[in-house]
Amino acid sequence: MSLLEKSKFPLLKLPWHVLLDCIKNLDFLEIIDFSLVSKRAKRIVKRITISHPIEIKLSIFVDGFEIYLESKHFPGHTWMVVFGNVEEIDVIKRKGSMLQQMLIGPQVEFYLIFPLDLKYFQFLIQHISDIFQVPIREVNIEKPTFKLVELICSLQKSIPIFAIFGKSKILNKTAKLIFKRMQITESCYLKSEFSNFFKFDQLINCRCLKLSNGSRVPLNAILSSKNEILRIENSRLTHSDFNSILKHWKCGKMPNLNYLEIGMSQQHWLIDDYDDLNEQMFANLDFEEHQPDPRRPTHLWFDDDIILEMPVDHAYDIIGDDGSIGTFRLTLYREGDDHFRGLTFEFHVWGGANK
Template sequence: MCPPSIGICPPIDFVVSHEKVSQTSQMNVHATEIVHSQGFGQLEIQNQPKKNQFPLLKFPRVVLLECIENLDVLEIILFSLLSKRAKEIAKLVHWTPLDICLRTESPIEIHLKCPIYPYMEWIIEFNEEKESSEYPYFESYQTGPTVEHFLFLEYNGNAIEDSKQMTEHICEVFRSPVSGVDIGEESLIEWISKFQPMFRKVWIWDDVITSVETLSRVLNDLKVTDYVFLGSVAIDEKFQIRVPIPAQHISIRNSYWLTLSSILNGTNSMIRLHGSKLAPKDINTILKEWKMGSKLCNLEYLEIDTVAFQDAESYTNEILKDLDWTDGDENDGRPTTVKLDGEWTDTLPQVETVRNLTGCRGMIGSIFKTFGIFEDGKLELCFYFQVWSRQN
């Protein structure tokens, strides 16, 4: 039994790696079968002989709350969907806040994590593969120390709307905001901007943004603190923005519309730009401003992928113009990896030449790059700027 201060217990029965859980046919909440019909919220209990029914809701409130406190996360959710009264009862418990992430790329999933169980994740997935009579069903998988518990619900043709309603329901029951959302279609942009004022992480995939108006709505209405990923946009190539994107980490694919002014006026710590149209003199300006310390004080990592219309040596010389740099040493302590979006780690490329700048705060900024050749002879440049400090 979990202490009341914790509020969420892990499932009692774990299952070894990649094997189906025995929970598929039976839940701890009740012994009756629950089916998911006619979309979200349409849970009904099939008629069963009275001897098979368990009158949980008839318990005194104190006893009922103690029972609910010891349910698994997915069991709590299913219990709260039984009726309005069950939902209100579930909300009375002071649950440990959940980390909630809605993923709307196929398959559509809601990912739930609890900080007191770092190696456990609960996933609600809208699935198209099973016959409707088999829903809902459960499976658990273990990979290394991590255990994933799945609740599969039927994909009824409108899973986007169902997932939105389910997400809202979970947020209400557990008193937890959505921490992250990935957006696979344009209609979700308006919903998330109205649903809650701020998110930690947002991913918007390729071709979701198809107009300047939609991009402006994203930049103006979505408030993101930690990480923003913007996929390729299908808008006028003459369009540009000069205002900063306020998230701590930004990663933009096909970023021709992001200007030097946007970068210089921002407070981003990590910037990754693919398909950029920043000129070498723009990159030179970024380095000078960082070195002086008047702007870009928070910058820790900058990556710019672009096309160079001149030879590699001329391009490099223009980037390094009037910068007081020194040659870097592979043994000087510079980290060889960088943590992207605050979670996953990427190994930086090994290069022969590294130039170092020293900023006004004593930080070191390492400059290095890689080149490639396109089929039409154009030069592809990937420029890196990594900020770090020597360990005394």
């Protein structure tokens, strides 16, 4: 039920300054609901300066869509525009939108609910971004399809934060759209597997990138990456590849790199082979045991919510040709008495003029 229909109050007939004061005292969802009444209502809303900056985040699930509005001035408050199959869906279909709120401990959530409709979802994203005059900050997709990714690309030129959190496989056509056309500026997290036909010629050029299924990411894609923070899980690289990465960085060929993390699992190395594997990684490298240094950062931000702790114990340092320091560590995970089940390679760059 829309705001005006529910109240039956002739809001638009109020004197101009009184009308503006009334609208300024509405919450974010009430402002959205009011702006949908007419073109005039939208024009009025756009003339109001919102005193508390907001961020717009999207979550696209298999069975529904959500638009989140958050403001640092209201911690613990979330305003959500929800498209989905809810209990009151019959009421919504007859009378339009519906406002609700829910108190969950110290958190409070406000809801503006609509029937499931992809086209109207797209319209409302653009409408909300327009009336509040802020871009979309974050997009999360459960099951990526070409149509959904194309929709996201059409909304604005670039997206600061993008994530695919579902486990379904990304088809070749969709993967190409994500890697070739999408402009992601801050962080990207891709949990899904990729089609066997997709080739990782180059990685997404964003500040932070995490791939949960990196078994098909080749060494060359990592060496040519421009990411500051790069995290790859389920990789199939070798200890010799780690050696190549360290040498490549030492020569100044990965100038943007701040932190690299590569995880390998479901591979078995015999404990008796441990020394041979280390020799492959350390071959022809000048390094020394890492010593604590107060100049070195202990944590890095991956995105708005995730903080990474830098390796300290059992780590080694190498010096780059530009004077920066690279601290690396290899952690092996033991399984049984005679073999390892996986490992994590970490490499933190610090101490240079640009770090």
